[in-house]
Amino acid sequence: MPKIITTNTDIRQIDVSKTRPLFQAFSLISDPIFVVDTHLKIQFYNEALVRLMNSWELPPPGKDQHITEAIPFLTNTWIADYKKIFNSQESQIESVDTFPKDPTAYTIHKLPMIKTKNPNLVTTIIKYQSNDEKTAKKIMYVEKKYEGMMKALRESEHKFRKLITQMGDGAWLFDSSQETIFINKALCEMLRFSESELIGNKITDFMVETSHDKFNKVLLSLDTQSTSNPTEITFLNKSGVEVETRLILSSLTDPDNQVVGNFCVISDITQEKSLQELQERFIATTAHELQTPLTVLSGYIDVLQIGPDLSQEDLLAIIEKMSRNVNRLVRLVRNVHDLSAVRANLFTIDRKDVNLFEFINEIKDQIAILFPTRNIFWDTNVTSDSNLSFNLDSERIKQTVENLTQNSVKNSPEDSSINIRILSKSDELSIVVQDQGTGISNDGMLQLFRPFAHKPTQYSQSGTGLGLYIIKAIIQAHGGTIEVVSGEENTGCIFTIKLPNNID
Known part of the structure; x- marks a missing residue:
């Protein structure tokens, strides 16, 4: 009865997905090799096995041929050994004195491969033995070295597979x-x-x-x-x-x-491509946004140069329009600068304690200058005798209210109303801007606070798509929140900002 030895020398870490190159490597090995699946059908054999079977006066095995048909003198013990290997996934080394018609002694290595969705495979290597003690020791040394190589292969492949899996x-x-x-x-x-x-x-x-x-x-x-x-x-x-x-x-x-x-x-690179398209659109839009006020300013400068006899009323009207376009350029340049700061994680705010009543009046004056013809209504619970202070970056919050108001102005009818409420509630400041404009679609909501995400409306075709992105950065830097509610089309939208006081 052959002696069965359980050993840790196996190649279970060699994935069946790699069997084609592995089989080609087996073809170069001088030892006879064949591979069987769980049905004990031969899936691969090398030329060395063909030569051995020729010496046994047996024809080469066929693909998917049962092992007992290919090698009819194999005992039932072999069949039981394979079943045991498939169940335990442990390799075996079997010492065989001789096969029928063959006086040579062999050592049989049966090595299971890793489980996959395909049937398991077991590789059988038939290694020649020698009665010479010196030669036997050399074979033992080679086998030990082989075991070390297989261990290194398993460790190397494990690291490789782990790297590929986790990349x-x-x-x-x-x-x-x-x-x-x-x-x-x-x-x-x-x-x-x-x-x-x-x-x-x-x-x-x-x-x-x-x-x-x-x-x-x-x-x-x-x-x-x-x-x-x-x-x-x-x-x-x-x-x-x-x-x-x-x-x-x-x-x-x-x-x-x-x-x-x-x-x-x-x-x-889906996001990268999308961002690239948005940036290209931003560059084109920014060039257009710069060109428009510069063209207006250039035109009014020409008027002033060739029309020295303009009335005081005409001069004031021209100066007001030039001032409006200069402010438009300033806002555009500021938005581009802020965009760069946010993207580089260099965006900062300068919080200070401010008098709320004075601060709200400054915002009102600024909005009145920027949008003198629009119906803007204010509501606040902060009065002159309340003596309330709040810790915030006054210039940045003014910028926020200005941008939200500008969005409402651009996306609503000329004769519609815009309501701005600034309410102080203990340690929280609430700012609400509500309009009667086009509103925001569901798709628009998903893109709302992303850079360059401007979407033209029936009232406004131009814009860089940076305003809300920068507003969100300002509010987050204050530790606050910004929310938007928009109903059906042309019912307007409501932006609500909540800022906490004294945030460290």
Whole structure:
């Protein structure tokens, strides 16, 4: 009866997804090797096994042939051993004195592979023994060294797989026929497919059709280089939504330098592309916003140069209009500066204790100058004799009220009303700006406080889309909140700001 030895020498950490290159490596080994699945059907064998079977006067085994049909003199003990290995996932080393018609002694290594969605596989290695003690010791030394190599392989692959699994970018491994054999968690989350929905399918099945040719050209480029240049490819997620990506391909080769598959690193650049489009629109819009007041100022300067006999009334009207356009330029430049500060995490405020009554009157005066023709109504519970103070950055809060009022003015009819309420409640200051304008759609709500997210309305076509983004930064720097309520179309909207007092 052969002696069965349980050992820790196994290759369970070798993923079945990599069996094709692994089998090609087995082909180069001089020891006879064959691989069986859970049904004990042969899935792979090398040339060394063919030569051994020829010496036994047996034909080469067939693919999916049962092991007992291929090697009919195997005992029931072998069958039981395989079943035990499949159940325990522990490898075995079996000493066999001889096979029928073969006086040579062998050591049989049966090594299980890792579980996957595919049937488990067990690799059987038939190693020649020697009666010479010196040679036997050498074989033992080689086997011990082999065990160390396998251990190093397991540890190396474990670290590699852990790195690939935990990396933030998507990892996609596919074979020479483009069929998926490995993906990581980040890729599943990116495309919203489960691992089982991706494994076994072609990578191009998940791309938009217009990306197929581009992807195939990238694959062809690997004939002359080991790693491709970054290429933008559009995938479709499970919901059918396009996902913009940037991918880099690398070839995987066997010891004979034959390509057996490709490894792909995929970065989701959907937000990057969206931001790029918004920034391009911002640049175009900003150029337009700068051009308009500058053109107006240039025109009035020409009028003043050629019309020295203008009446005092005409001069005051021109100065008022020039002042309004200068203020427009100042607001635009300030918004661009604030945007840079917020994006660089350098945005700060300068809080000080201010007299609320004086502060509210300053806001009223400023709004009256900026929007002299609009129906703006004020409501406050702060009076001259209340002697209330509040800790805030007065210039930034003035900027906030000014921007909210400007939005209301731009997006509501000329004859409509705008209501501004500033209420002091113990340690909280509440600012509410309500208009009767176009309101904000559900889609608009999702983009409301993002930079460059201006959406034209029937009353206003221009704008940089920076005002609310900067307002949110100002309020958050104060430790406060900003909320917006908008009903049906053309029913206006209500912005409510709440600021706490004395925030450290």
